[in-house]
Amino acid sequence: MSTELGVRAARKQLTTREIIMAAFALFARQGYDETTVEQIADQVGISKRTFFRYFANKEDLVLGNLDHTAIRLELAMKERPPAEHAWLSLRRSFDFFVEATTEEPERVCDNLRVMATSPALKATQLGKLQRWQSAIVPELTRRLAGEEPFPQMRAGAMAGSALACLDAAMDAWYLHSGMLNLGPMLDAAMESVAPLHEFALQS
Amino acid sequence: MSTELGVRAARKQLTTREIIMAAFALFARQGYDETTVEQIADQVGISKRTFFRYFANKEDLVLGNLDHTAIRLELAMKERPPAEHAWLSLRRSFDFFVEATTEEPERVCDNLRVMATSPALKATQLGKLQRWQSAIVPELTRRLAGEEPFPQMRAGAMAGSALACLDAAMDAWYLHSGMLNLGPMLDAAMESVAPLHEFALQS
DNA sequence: ATCAATAATTGCACACAGTGCATTTTTGCA
């Protein structure tokens, strides 16, 4: 029984990887928008209909991983010490993201490269980023409780700003072909908006 | 000759308004995603093909105005005194946006309401917001010259953060049905990320 | 090895957004 699931799952995972590899090869050659789902399916030797059993849509080829990230972000934020300055907590919550860029820089770079060529794709990514924001806001609101008026809005502004810094840092990281360390770049990006470590006392 | 252009243009503008009114009526009744372009065209009494002569795509019904805004933002930013603190300059550049919400709150509210119902539409809006960011970054980079390393990235982070604050403030403003003044809310949003007025000297 | 249940694959028809092109209708104006 465990073998049945194992074999099935393994085959599925294999095909998934095949599809992604074929797709990115085509993206690199012709661009994202110019590549049709049918072309990808043909390349792998499956039908168009089957493609859509593996990926809900074409964009998920590039952005599929991002969905899972919201939960990880939320957990990371909750694990930070409650007394920590919120801006720093946000920075630390992005650490596993930094790890991803050091562990598989090529893959991340490939994804960013494709996004850079398709505004619509980039827009969808920003949409997913906003779902990350929604995942962070509750915990952040708890931290900022008492900051009136509009505590929820303030949490949204701060979370959105942090994610904007992450995006800017990722973009710069990509422009340097993933040759630099994202960590310090993200530090610089966030530091240029607000200090990561409090020097004065909070009001 | 001037009358010809005038008459033609007036008719065009009239039809444009008709389309928008019909569209938003349908959006309110059935939702954005559930409303087809054909339905809108039928409602106005034009063909689907003609609809696409008035609007490049369905999303432009809601987001069409946003394109023009990038230039205004860029100009507003350039008109701020160069010595002004960058974060404050960004806040001031958003003023004409605040004016829009006070001058025609219903229209803005309608747009936000539709966006709130369609993630894809919201994503496209965020995409346009990023084009605003690109419009701001050059001037901002000039301001931040000398802030090493990655001055461009820092400008992007700051511009993106400011726009995230704008988005958060607009969202909160919408959730209050446009009954409040956006100005103070935007002040609060940006102030909660970084002080709008410098108390200490800059490094 | 065979067979029945189960899951994966596929084909087909369809809906919708959007585009190109040729044709028809409308309209402003001399």
Place this chain on the structure above:
DNA sequence: TGCAAAAATGCACTGTGTGCAATTATTGAT
């Protein structure tokens, strides 16, 4: 009124994505 430009339209087409039914493998049990 009639002519030339502009607008509207019909039609065929591409591409994404979905529902459904038929088909094909795959699995575990006999």
